[in-house]
Amino acid sequence: MKNLTAMPLADFAGLSYPCQCGRTHTVSIQKILVENGCLAQLPQTVQELGGGPAYLLADPNTYAAAAEKAGALLTAAGIPFHGQLYRTQAPLVPNEHTLGEALANLEPSDKLIIAVGSGTLNDTARFLSSRTGIPYMVVCTAPSMDGYASTVCPLILDGQKITKPGVYPQAILADTDILKEAPMPMLTAGFGDIIGKYTALADWRLSQILNGEYYCEACAQLMAHAVEKCAQNAPGLKARDPQAIQYVTEALILSGIAMGMVGNSRPASGAEHHFSHYWEVDALRWGQPHPLHGNSVGVGAVLSASLYQLAQSRLPQGFPLPDKGHILRCLTAAGSPTGPQELGIRQALFYESILHAMEIRDRFTILRFLDREGLLGGCAAELAPRFYPAGKE
Ligand SMILES: [Zn+2]
Ligand SMILES: [Zn+2]
Structure with missing residues (x-):
């Protein structure tokens, strides 16, 4: 049996693991990349997921951080796409308005939703994907929360925090060159x-x-091991050290994966x-x-x-x-x-x-x-x- 703690994060994509705990843990994400420069793999990843047209969700911050470049890469590769660029300068909230705008601009021909962002944009894309059946992927812009590989959508509806069921992203691209520049x-x-x-x-x-x-001892160990790597590299975070950022990003993604493997949080x-x-x-x-x-x-x-x-x-x-x-x-x-x-x-x-x-x-x-x-x-x-x-x- 594989040793989960020794496995590179990328190998968790598509995992089916018969565990000592008696369950078979599965991970229905096709591709996970956490490395510097991996945004360049966006066109190839879109093709692997079935191609465009793609529907890009971004806000002004994530547009500057990654979505503009993502669009240029898609254009250069001849992959059709269009976008929902939220104009707000205030932090975007996953509420009725944000969800509604995302839905209103979805085209019938769209084959893939791409969230370029972190918490709210990822949750919005996940919700849209789960309700329309159109697969989604995420280009991460900040290692700020552990919802990238999650299957639930924490939303703010009628001013209340409500968690709705969602789906896994089909791919996660986390480019540490972008992530280390996050606020x-x-x-x-x-x-x-x-x-x-x-x-x-x-x-x-x-x-x-x-x-x-x-x-599940294996899942608990897996999480504990990832946390320890972050803890040891804590001072590097302040200095925006790419290695420290990479460990945190990997642990955040793994956290979502571990929840999916266990079936609860x-x-x-x-x-x-x-x-x-x-x-x-x-x-x-x-x-x-x-x-x-x-x-x-x-x-x-x-x-x-x-x-x-x-x-x-x-x-x-x-x-x-x-x-x-x-x-x-x-x-x-x-x-x-x-x-x-x-x-x-x-x-x-x-x-x-x-x-x-x-x-x-x-x-x-x-x-x-x-x-x-x-x-x-x-x-x-x-x-x-x-x-x-x-x-x-
Ligand atoms: Zn287990
Ligand atoms: Zn959390």
């Missing part, structure tokens, strides 16, 4: 989303031990994501801007690891705690936020999120464990002031 908060967000796997994996393991929940998402979600929903409710997902996930991981520390004496004997010190050092080295004040989160909201973030979904995490033990309220009272040392809001 720094997007780089630190991608890193934060990866560091969040430390606590996500701990939550998954805890639920396996206490509740007998399905757990356990390898990638635990209490740290529930915190991030809780803070984001609160900002949406008040119509306020909120930090990039991964930047709040990193802070959520610090909080979750703190909760593990407080729970230590009640946890199963020998349970490996997520290392809070290590998490903090990694985030600091990469330049990612480490505390709620940096994210603009009020202490009252922070406190409330410790008590209620677990209600976001029916998933066993350190939060539900502490709640079951009757300790959650005490933990919230103890931690909230610790995270706000100056007592400032």
Whole structure:
């Protein structure tokens, strides 16, 4: 049997893996490339997926970063395409308007949708692809989140965050020459989303031990191995070192793949994501801007690891705690936020999120464990002031 942790990311395309966990894990993505200069392979990739006409989705930032060049490459190769270029200068949101514009400009002859972007454009293309049956691929412009290889679409509908089912992209092109130029908060967000796997994996393991929940050691190891490579190269992120950017990008893509292999988001998402979600929903409710997902996930991981520390004496004997010190050092080295004040989160909201973030979904995490033990309220009272040392809001 193959050793998943030793496998190059490109080899995960089309994988069918009979695993020790009893399941056969499959990856229905045809091509995955993370390397410098790989945008040049766009025309060939489009041909491999059945050719054009292609429908390109971009916004002004991603047009400048990659879509203009992508269009030139397609033109040079004689592949017909047209585009939806969002004119907004504000950050694009995956809402009714964005989805509607994408649909309104789709032509009946389009054979492939190409998202040139990161979170929102990828989610928009995925949603459109899953509802029209037209395959899609993505040209990544920032290593900012782990949704590239995901199959779900987190959307904002009627002002609410709602996750809808979607499909895998058929190909992922991640050109590190482009990715390393992404805005720094997007780089630190991608890193934060990866560091969040430390606590996500701990939550998954805890639920396996206490509740007998399905757990795949191979997938957990795969994720842990990718996270470790990012952690070791954390200082390189600040310096936009191509190798550090490549590891983060690979880990983000792998995270989506691991979720697909397992059939749920356990390898990638635990209490740290529930915190991030809780803070984001609160900002949406008040119509306020909120930090990039991964930047709040990193802070959520610090909080979750703190909760593990407080729970230590009640946890199963020998349970490996997520290392809070290590998490903090990694985030600091990469330049990612480490505390709620940096994210603009009020202490009252922070406190409330410790008590209620677990209600976001029916998933066993350190939060539900502490709640079951009757300790959650005490933990919230103890931690909230610790995270706000100056007592400032
Ligand atoms: Zn498995
Ligand atoms: Zn995430």
